[in-house]
Amino acid sequence: MRILNYNFNYKQLGKVFFFLFIAYFTYLMWLITIQYIPINFKVAFLQIKQNEIRHIHYQIAFFTHVYTSIFVLIIGLFQFSNWIRTKFVKFHRTAGKVYIALVLVFAGPSGLIMGYYANGGWFTQISFCLLAILWIWFTYLAYKHIRNGNIQKHKNFMMRSYALTLSAISLRLFKWLIVIIFKLPPMDTYYIVAWAGWLVNLAIAELIIISQLSLLNKS
């Protein structure tokens, strides 16, 4: 396919669409984030978390999570581009270090605390805590593998890590789809998306990893 005098194949075109898709929803996540600026305990999600937001540790966890996760999402957008990775190696490394530090030190642990206080009881609490633990774990492994020079494993774990990062988007997108299509009550919807929001992403990441592995084996 020829667009603007440049030859695209379908795979590249798909990548561009995927990028634009994620970029658009990252922008919506940005809009969600700036609702919490300046710090306000009575807006958006917090208006139904009044019991939890009283605790100082929840306040710290919540605002740490909100203010750092958005940058994890944004950085992740650029890390999977072959073009950036080969032409701007330094950018890829620096951005990657920031991504890893944000997840391991700020967004991950704060997500774990929030997961413990998740709405909906143990069923959703387990999901969100597991999500946070796996997020930290995959990100740490990706870091460990690149330190050891194992690029393929680094790539695989970064894909898993970013898949979990994107659960912020997919969870909300699934919720929106379920509500407009099935009109389920809010908590029933939440039970579904609490798990589907990241399990679907992780499954897609595994499929990509497996397909790439079989390509490698063939060549």
Add this chain to the structure above:
Amino acid sequence: MFKSIFSFSLILLFSQCTSIKNENANVMMDESTMVTDGELALEDGNKLYGFWVGKFEMDFQDEEYPIYEDDEFEYNKKINISIDKIVGERIEGHSVVSGNYRVFLGSIKRDSGRYFVEAREPGDHPNDGIFKFQMNDTMLWGTWTAFDKKDSIRRKYELKRRLFKYDSTVALEEAEYVDYKKTKQEMIVEEDDSFEIPYYATSTQKIYEINASNTFLNEPDVANLKKGDLLIVRNAIYARHGYAFKNKALRRFFDAQDWYIPVNSDITDELSATERHNIELLMAFEKNAEEYYDHFGRY
């Protein structure tokens, strides 16, 4: 080919997801600020004093035909006529209907075991009129005619005497709360004034399981309720206190409840601590439901 159709429809679908929250969200509050001195205290011994409650029905003359717009169906409002004071041939009282609290003043005459009353509303409200009714110990029946001749609205009623006592345990009876016009915001033109009210799709069976007057509600109790349910559960608190609803959809729902008597247009002072807590909680969830239920945002 199929691929591009699929991706095109995906793009089309997601192009609908353009905002993270509903910016026009607002929680419907049906609490009017108007307070009229009630003189609700009944004098001992007078069997005519108190609330007389029933349907306030349209009374059409032969030459008139009711005109209902679209799916608007006939809805008989509930009226509460209160006899507050009788001195000699002078009678004082008030009526509560359609969320309006109007006093009246007139004369009462006794004849062969019945009382004949003719009483006028002050006339400073566009919907004021004249009551003409008869009553005995058990019934009150008659008509009401608007002062405004060009409307020539006439209503009739047969009312029974009712005692009003706040009961926090009273449960909702099955009634219809449905959005007949599926628009979300709608300009409603009432006889006396017009205002915008939000319509909600409908409520579900869950509203009959929750009593927000005698149960201290926590977040898990209300987290799975849709906005229509939250609205009814919260407004049932006001209804138990005899709040006279101005909102038509709410009024239609609560007028259908046997126990409900419209008594006053401001009941905020009478709410219990539990009720105040629940109202705050329910309103937070209503606001959240309005803003985020069918939008990308929230969690």
